[in-house]
Amino acid sequence: MATAAFLSIHNMCSWMIDSFGGAEQRAHWLPKLVSMEKIASYCLTEPGSGSDAAALRTTAKPDGNAHYVINGSKAFISGAGFSDLYVLMCRTGEDGPKGISTLLVENGAAGLSFGKNEKKMGWRAQPTAIVNFEDCKVPADNRVGPEGEGFKYAMKGLDGGRLNIAACALGGAQDALDRALAYVKERKQFGKRLADFQNTQFVLADMETELAACRTLLHAAARKLDAKTPDASKYCAMAKRFVTDTAFAVADKALQLHGGYGYLADYEVERIVRDLRVHRILEGTNEVMRMIVSREILKS
Numbered sequence: 001m002a003t004a005a006f007l008s009i010h011n012m013c014s015w016m017i018d019s020f021g022g023a024e025q026r027a028h029w030l031p032k033l034v035s036m037e038k039i040a041s042y043c044l045t046e047p048g049s050g051s052d053a054a055a056l057r058t059t060a061k062p063d064g065n066a067h068y069v070i071n072g073s074k075a076f077i078s079g080a081g082f083s084d085l086y087v088l089m090c091r092t093g094e095d096g097p098k099g100i101s102t103l104l105v106e107n108g109a110a111g112l113s114f115g116k117n118e119k120k121m122g123w124r125a126q127p128t129a130i131v132n133f134e135d136c137k138v139p140a141d142n143r144v145g146p147e148g149e150g151f152k153y154a155m156k157g158l159d160g161g162r163l164n165i166a167a168c169a170l171g172g173a174q175d176a177l178d179r180a181l182a183y184v185k186e187r188k189q190f191g192k193r194l195a196d197f198q199n200t201q202f203v204l205a206d207m208e209t210e211l212a213a214c215r216t217l218l219h220a221a222a223r224k225l226d227a228k229t230p231d232a233s234k235y236c237a238m239a240k241r242f243v244t245d246t247a248f249a250v251a252d253k254a255l256q257l258h259g260g261y262g263y264l265a266d267y268e269v270e271r272i273v274r275d276l277r278v279h280r281i282l283e284g285t286n287e288v289m290r291m292i293v294s295r296e297i298l299k300s
């Protein structure tokens with residue numbers, strides 16, 4: 001999950017450059033990003049603005065016509081320190097979403113530095129750290145699209161990103177179910193296999209059903225995003241919320257079916273539960289997903 005999610009964030013950044021970047025930016029970056037010769041990180045969250053991302057305070061001020069000077073910090077950045085390119089959402093204008101622009105910052109730029117690798121509950125296969133900008137000077141040509149469009153780009157990137165975060169969660173939960181199925185066929189208690197208890201059978205049936213429901217909603221949302229339907233963002237939010245909550249619950253049931261062994265690192269299920277937990281938090285918390293869905297249905 002952590003590896004797949006790492007790739008999905010890189011893909012989201014590449015998609016943003018492909019969709020909104022100029023011809024030169026696309027020609028320069030995309031071949032390297034697609035081949036993964038270069039890796040990109042997505043920089044939206046700040047220490048003081050998470051769910052309220054439009055309140056971000058990292059600034060990029062013009063330095064003549066040819067450069068911006070960036071000051072501020074980004075928190076929780078996946079791949080920070082490892083990635084070659086940082087797709088940065090920063091403030092070039094007024095307060096709120098309309099004052100935000102997207103800049104490309106290359107690793108090695110003077111004034112760019114990274115915090116310590118955060119110690120996390122899960123997702124330990126990839127680094128997460130603070131990204132600091134201190135009088136970090138980048139060419140004005142590194143701006144993606146016009147000034148003031150950055151928040152829109154960031155949100156559009158997250159539509160697809162949320163589907164991928166959900167897909168990674170679904171894969172993790174399926175892995176947990178597969179492991180539980182194998183385990184209950186082998187482990188015996190009270191002279192029977194665990195699989196022979198009706199409670200076990202009913203739990204497994206619910207897990208299978210819940211994952212089928214996840215798959216159906218996720219595919220429906222993906223089809224809507226591909227077709228650019230007006231309700232695509234709502235579906236992406238619904239799928240992200242439902243799939244990541246359900247996948248976590250399914251993995252927890254798999255752990256329970258393993259008894260005490262599920263709690264041991266040897267059986268891998270505890271890692272799946274730990275890795276899945278963050279899917280309910282990042283790329284917009286599941287509460288923020290509910291805000292998006294309720295806003296859409298109440299406005300009509």
Ligand SMILES: Cc1cc2nc3c(=O)[nH]c(=O)nc-3n(C[C@H](O)[C@H](O)[C@H](O)COP(=O)(O)OP(=O)(O)OC[C@H]3O[C@@H](n4cnc5c(N)ncnc54)[C@H](O)[C@@H]3O)c2cc1C
Nearest residue numbers: 042043044045049050051076077078281282283284285287
């Ligand atoms: C491992 C990891 C990797 C990450 N990777 C990245 C990355 O690569 N790039 C990036 O930009 N960010 C990344 N993030 C940041 C992530 O997107 C944020 O943590 C997330 O958006 C929540 O922001 P926050 O942590 O500041 O929580 P807060 O916004 O402070 O929220 C705290 C709680 O309050 C709730 N809440 C907030 N506002 C409301 C409201 N209006 N109504 C109801 N409830 C509300 C939230 O749902 C949450 O439960 C990552 C986070 C983690 C943990």
